[in-house]
Amino acid sequence: MTTYALAENAVILLALCWLLAFNTRDWNQHPKLSAKCLAGLWFGSACIFGMMIPTAIHTGLVFDARTVVLSMAGLFGGPLVAGIAGAMAAGYRLWLGGIGTIPGLVNILLAVVLGLAYRRAYRHGLLGLGFWPLLGFGLVLHLGVLAVLMLLPQPLAWETVRQAAVPVLLALPLATAALGLLLNDLLERSQTEQALRFSEARLRAITHAIPDLLLVIDEDGRYEDVICSKQSRHHDDAARLLGRHLHDVMPAPEAHRLLAFIQQTLRSDTPQLIEYTKQTLSGPKVFEGRALPLETPAGSKRAVVWLSRDITERINSELERRIAAIAFESQQGMLIADAESRIIRVNRAFTLISGFDAEEAVGQTTRLLASGKHGPEFYRAMWASIVNTGAWEGEVWNRRKSGEIYPEWLTISTVRNAQGDISHYVAAFTDITDRKAAEEHIHQLAFYDPLTDLPNRRLLLDRLQQAMAASCRSGQLGALMFIDLDNFKNVNDLHGHQTGDQLLCLAAERLSQEVRASDTVARLGGDEFVVMLERLGADPEHAATQAEHVGVKLLASLDKPYRLGELSLHSSASIGVVLFGEDDSHSEELMKRADMSMYEAKLSGKNALRFFDPHMQQAVQERLRLEEQIREGLKAGEFVLHFQPQLEQTRGVVGAEALVRWRHPQRGLLTPGAFIGQAERAGLIQELDIVVLKQACEQLARWAGSPRFADLTLAVNLSAHLLYQEHFVDRVLELLEHSGANPARLKLELTETLLLDNMPEAIARMNQLKEHGIRFSIDDFGTGYSSMSYLQQLPLDQLKIDQAFVRGLPDDTSSLTIVRATCALAAGLGLEVIAEGVELESQRALLLANGCHRFQGYLFGKPLPVDEFEHLASEYATREAVPG
Known part of the structure; x- marks a missing residue:
């Protein structure tokens, strides 16, 4: 066997394949079944032709370049083309028979499979189609071909490999690279030609769709080309322009002016504009011409492309508008x-x-x-x-x-x-x-709320200023009541903003009905209202009593159900009250105090009334100071993760829950209870959530590099603020990609009440993340109100039994019933179940007896820094199972 003979065989097959690609170069861009079949037949025929003129070492052993052809059929033609070609080649090789039949068939299959694998890698951007990748592929393929020869009986196999190795590895990888480059070049050329044809057709369609005349006029004023739609009213005029001169179709002065305009256009790089009058078959018309220099071949006359638009109607319309304007004046x-x-x-x-x-x-x-x-x-x-x-x-x-x-x-x-x-x-x-x-309407818009027709903030502040001045003169006290509807956001989210607006109008009516005509009811925006009471007397205690009496009436009125068609909605209110007239506070300060009082009413459990207390302002200042410290802590990286181990009965530590801690410069290590509430109120919870999620992903990536911790999962609590953020899914995937963490090791914990805000949207976002391998757990399961139908739709992996139920074990029969039901539900839905807050061995034993095999709680470990957690996980790894 000689390298020259094998190379000659490869060249013949290359020529046949080039002829195929040249004659059917569109088969890969127009993947019709007939085109694919034709390509497969041609590749298969090339393989058969190659086997008809083989290079032989031993009787029954056929060496040719069919592996080159079949691998390129898989790479450029896909499964159908490669399958047809491979079947033809295999059939012919079976017909030839001999001792090399089995290796020959295996080599055919190997070439097809590796070609299809190369095609998949190329489509995913893992490999290119340059010379070196193709040469490397050919080398790998034909090393495999030589390896397949070991299927021959010994010692024939070693002798065949010894004789065939050099010719095969010298000729066929180069032939593979050459055929790959050839086919790729022809297919790319086909794509370019197709794109050019499409571009030409598209340009032709655009030009014919333009209702105006498109002209090409040379520097002497001769019409070289006229393009106009057949449906255009200019079509008849266009037909008689081609080849004529400007002087032939319009008066000499106008023709001279247009020639000068053409010369001006040729000297300019920007479009030029001109208006002119021309006699047409339908009478004199006014046209607007837009011209731009046109690139022309060297040695030919310069020309411009000219878009001519009939603006006669526009000119007449403008004249009529001017006349109408004068008449209107x-x-x-x-x-x-x-x-x-x-x-x-x-x-x-x-x-x-x-x-x-x-x-x-x-x-x-x-x-x-x-x-x-x-x-x-x-x-x-x-x-x-x-x-x-x-x-x-x-x-x-x-x-x-x-x-x-x-x-x-x-x-x-x-x-x-x-x-x-x-x-x-x-x-x-x-x-x-x-x-x-209109002036009255503007006044209404400026001083009244367009939805409820109540005074707005501007008018309220004006009236408040006047009432405060009157109180100072008369000694009569007044009261400012800041009212906020409780849980109003749920109405908008669940029933739509139109329903929310209807509820606000009903609330405004109820407020107006419960106060005197001389009092003011205003809406500041959203679900915030203000009631201003005047002339409550000179005695502060008496004034406060009257204000409280009115406030209680308002709470009772707003707490009644709202009937909106078939809907029955409920939205109580929280009211903050401040008296005015005792000091010289300005209106904005009074509004802040009333707002603080309302906030205290919210904190007390909602549907409540609170009067302003000076200590309240101090508490607000403390909260504002804490908010600023949180901002600084986020910038300084003071928020870190602690890890509470999660165990499985037989495997020990299988993961952890990531819990945020704050290394406060002055107050030391703080738990979430000291800062989470203020972070939510200040709108910083999203940024804090991202910090926690980022650190969790980075920790997972570090664990992935250690065999001891590579299988650990990490659970991260997710807030509603982050879940429903517009780009939440993209941000999570970006964090995973940037850190290199395995998505399958990340578990996001959601609460039932969080999902209730917008269940369909939550399901959609969870499914998007689920597709990337991220797991989900329902935290505090059993404390919310989600329905079983939604539970079936949620892409969950785990239910987490709330510690409130675990704490009652083993004595509390109600807690035990809920635990059993949760475990049974999880088993029925094919979900894991984990119990949190496990502190006693008796609790663990009872949970295990009811089918719960995963635990989290102080019995196994408190939240720990990462090094202490890893030490604890290593200790558990040395045990065969959890004790007991």
Whole structure:
């Protein structure tokens, strides 16, 4: 066997495959079944042809380049093409028979499989189609081919490998690379040609879809090309332009102007614009031309591409609009009166506005229009201005013929004769009823809430300022009540904002019905209302009693169910109250105090009323200080993770729950109870959640590098703020990718109440993460109210029994019943179940007896720093199972 003979065989097959790719180069871009079958037949025929002129070492052993052809059929043609070609090659090899039949068939299968594997790796971006990757692939393939020869009987196998190794490894990998580059080049060229054809067709469709004329005019003014849709009204004009000169189709002065414009365009790099008039078959038209220099071959005349648009209708429309504008400007009511104010002439607008015909008005005095709303002083001042200055302008109320009183803007000018005496008065007036209505509407928008028609914050502050000033003068105290509806967000989330708006309107009505007409009910926005009570007396205790009485009535009214169609909704309220008139506090300070009081009512359990207490302000300042420290702690990296072990009955420590701790510079290590609530109120919980999730992913990545901890999972509690964030899924996947953590080792713990906020959205986001291997656990299971139907839809892996039920074991029969039901439910749904808060051996034994095999609690370990946790996990690893 010689390298030359094998190379000759490979070259012949390369030529056949090139002929295939050249004649059917679109089969990979248009994967029709017939094209695929044809390609498979051609590749198979090439293999058969190669086996007809083989290089032989021993009788029955056939050496040819079919592995090159079949691997490229798999790479470029896919399973169908490779399958057909492989089947044909295998069939022919069986027909040939001989001692090498089995290795030959295995080599056919090996070439097809490796070609398809290369195709998959290329589509996933793992391998390219350059010379070196193809050469490397060919080398791997044919090393496999030589390995398959070991299936021959000994010592023939070793002798065959010895003779075939050098020719095979010298000729066939190069042939593989050459055929791969050849096919790739032809297919890429086919794609480029197809893209060019598509681009040309697309450009042709666009140009024919343009309703305007598209022209190419050379520097001498000759029409070289005219493109116009057949449906265009310019089609007939376009047909007679091609090959003609500008001087042939328009007057000489216009032609000279357009030639100058063409020269200007050729000297410019930006589009040029011109308007011109041209005689067409349908008469003279005004056109707008947009021109841009066109690239032309060297040695040919320069030209421009010209888009010609008929703007005749637009010009006429603009002219009509100008005329209409002038007419509109003169649409004022006008009258001319003599020196005795007797009307002698009116225009049509006068009749339209006032309702009086010219015959009815002429001869009457201007008192015909008087409304009676202005007193003698008004008219004396008006006439004094007319006499002294010759004019007067202002707003007056006049009367129409129907008796309707309307506002108008009136301008009166005097006309004097040659002697300087007043001979006539000219009055022009405009009906401003709409303007007055607009002003009232603007006032309404500026000072009233558009949803409830209650005063808004601006009007409330103005009234509060006036009430405080009145209290200082009279000594009468007042009260400001800040009201916030409880759990209103759930109404919007579950029933939509339209339902929420209806509930707000009903709440506004109830508030207005429970206070005096002299009191103020305002809406600040969202679900926040303010009630201002005035004249509550001079005694602070008496004033507070009255305010409390009103507040209790408001709480009772707002606590009643809201009926909205078939819906029955409930939303109680929290009220904060502050008295005013005792000190010189300004309005904004009072609003803050009332807001603080309302917040205290929320903290006390909602549906409550609280008065402002000076100690309250100190507490608020402490909370604000804590908020700032949290911000600084997040920037300084003071928040760290502790890990509470999670055990499985027979495997020991299988993971941990990540619990955040704060290394406070002054207060030491703080548990979540000291800062989580304030982080939520300050809107920092999302940032803190991301910090926890980031550290958890990084820890998982570090554990992955240690055989002792590589199998540990890490559970992270997830807040509603983060779950429903717009880019939550992307951020989680980004953290996993950046850290290199295994998603299957991350377990996100969700609470039932969190999922209730928007169950369908939660399910959708959980499914997205589940596709990447992330696991989910329901935390505090049994304390919420989620239905079993939703539980079936949730992509869960684990239920976590709340420590409130574990704590009651083994004596509390209710807790035991819930634990048994939870374990049975988990078993029925195929979910893991884990119990938290396990502190006693008796609790662990009872849980184990009821099917719970995973535990977490102080019995096994408290939350620990990572090094202590790893030490504890290593100790458990030396035991065969949890003690007991």
